[in-house]
Amino acid sequence: MRRMLVPIGLALLLSGCAAQPSIPPLPEPTDAPATAAPSAAPTASAPVTVVDRYPGLPPGAALDETFEPGWVADVPGRIALVTFGSSSCPVEPVSYDRDSTEALSLWAEYTGESEVCTADMAATTFVIELPEGFADDGDVLVNGEPAPRLG
Incomplete structure (x- = not known):
């Protein structure tokens, strides 16, 4: 009788494990800024012209230990915007x-279109x-x- 109970108990134990709810998948990685951001870009927006990345x-910039976006003057009519986050999936300026x-x-x-972002903290410039005015x-x-201003 004991020989029959062991396989039955093992079968019940394994079926009980299979009936446990599965762990939900991890959310997709994001590279959102550390501070709360508005839910959408301004409605009266225009595209930003990125000259270099x-x-x-940038030269002359001091690291901001808060890892919030910052900027320095570049040449007349331009600024260098620094964002922090994944080096493979940087947050970039898109509109103003x-x-x-x-x-x-x-x-x-x-x-970007990358589905996999590195788990590092890097600066991207x-x-x-600058828009007119x-x-x-x-x-x-x-x-x-x-x-x-970082510098």
Whole structure:
């Protein structure tokens, strides 16, 4: 009798394990900014002209230990915007708010097609042309949050 109970008990144990709910899949990796961002880009937006993009900080920039987007003046009419996140899936500037007159209000997001992002924290610099009417010594907002000057 005991010989029959062992296989039956083992079968019940294994079937009980199979009936456990599965663990839900992990969410897709994102490279969203560390601060809460508005749910959508401004409605009166225009595309940003990215002149150059490279890993790391621009010359003369000091690392901001908050890892929030920041910027430095580049050449007249341009700024270098620095974002932090995955080096293979950087957050990049895509548009600016045309209605903003007090500050350059940029919208930045991950725009790549990579399904796998590295789990590192790296700086990526985007040199952008300033829209007409904005100076390289004004205030810059990224996704609604003030971006500090890094140098």
